[in-house]
């Protein structure tokens with residue numbers, strides 16, 4: 001497993017996304033993923049599966065200090081007192097004493113960002129989160145957050161895959177020593193039949209999804225693909241035994257455009 005180093009955090013380059021994984025399926029997939037060698041699990045308060053992620057972790061018999069667990073605070077808990085309380089509730093559901101990374105799930109313009117970041121930093125100082133970060137932050141918000149946060153931010157978790165150009169967010173993260181963690185890294189499954197990726201994959205005996213994940217990791221990005229299928233768990237982590245050529249990397253990067261976002265941002269601030 002490769003790691004992405006970011007402001008003191010060592011983030012395993014591939015993690016298991018768990019959005020929409022529920023109940024026993026979630027616990028079983030987390031357990032199996034850890035048995036297969038995954039060392040990074042991504043959950044969130046909003047996914048309603050923190051309890052099952054904790055169960056999967058305990059069932060796997062992998063040591064707690066070998067696994068990197070991320071959870072995210074939902075926007076309705078961004079007032080300072082709420083944030084601390086809800087972080088503790090997440091830990092109780094996970095049955096952990098600390099998470100490795102605690103993120104603000106989404107910007108919330110209704111609460112001053114500096115207040116929320118102050119509370120997030122205090123949660124870290126209390127030892128409830130080893131690292132803190134943000135998610136769905138635009139370039140402007142990354143700049144504002146990096147200036148306002150009393151503790152270093154380890155990452156911005158954003159949608160990123162070959163169809164979406166995120167070079168400006170990547171540059172902003174790099175300016176502040178933050179990692180970019182790619183969500184929807186295989187474009188919610190749309191990558192699997194991509195002709196160009198299939199053609200590249202043929203040369204390495206890899207699937208389109210593996211080429212896509214390798215392209216992300218080779219840029220120093222961490223990726224958290226989700227699957228509900230055991231065989232795909234193995235496929236999505238089997239990307240560390242080949243290297244894409246510079247030409248392949250360029251060709252895949254050229255596929256992206258700024259407007260191809262799959263996430264519905266609703267009332268979130270405009271990306272710039």
Ligand SMILES: NC(=O)c1ccc[n+]([C@@H]2O[C@H](COP(=O)([O-])OP(=O)(O)OC[C@H]3O[C@@H](n4cnc5c(N)ncnc54)[C@H](OP(=O)(O)O)[C@@H]3O)[C@@H](O)[C@H]2O)c1
Nearest residue numbers: 017018019183184185186187188189192209225226227228
């Ligand atoms: N911070 C945020 O706001 C945010 C937003 C969205 C997502 N996330 C995180 O990022 C994770 C991943 O994003 P995502 O769930 O949106 O999308 P994704 O990982 O890009 O794609 C998941 C879809 O791809 C399919 N798939 C997985 N591996 C495959 C493979 N090797 N070949 C073909 N199809 C494959 C899965 O179907 P099967 O189940 O049938 O395999 C599923 O339908 C989430 O689970 C969540 O943890 C965070």
